[in-house]
Amino acid sequence: MYRIILKLAIAALLFGSFIHVPDQYYQLGRISIFIGFGTLIVTEYHKGHKLSVLGLFAILIIYQPFSKIPFSPFFWHTLDVLLGIFLVFWVILDMIARSISEDDNREW
Numbered sequence: 001m002y003r004i005i006l007k008l009a010i011a012a013l014l015f016g017s018f019i020h021v022p023d024q025y026y027q028l029g030r031i032s033i034f035i036g037f038g039t040l041i042v043t044e045y046h047k048g049h050k051l052s053v054l055g056l057f058a059i060l061i062i063y064q065p066f067s068k069i070p071f072s073p074f075f076w077h078t079l080d081v082l083l084g085i086f087l088v089f090w091v092i093l094d095m096i097a098r099s100i101s102e103d104d105n106r107e108w
């Protein structure tokens with residue numbers, strides 16, 4: 001359940017980057033996204049999902065807060081939208097998988 005909340009929180013931070021806010025929000029967002037994706041990497045690694053670990057690690061490197069990568073604002077906004085949509089889609093898939101597994105565990 002915490003993974004779903006974490007994914008939705010990261011998606012909210014990504015979609016929140018379109019609001020006109022001070023630069024400190026973006027720095028706080030980068031740190032939060034970095035920690036969030038790092039947590040997702042650990043949980044996916046323990047589940048044995050190596051491909052998702054590689055993809056999440058690539059995202060982790062792009063959003064690392066230590067040295068900013070100089071992409072254009074258009075690229076950052078496009079990346080934020082795509083990752084936000086991906087995370088929401090991932091939450092939906094997790095919820096479907098959870099409901100299927102709960103249905104399979106019921107005894108008739």
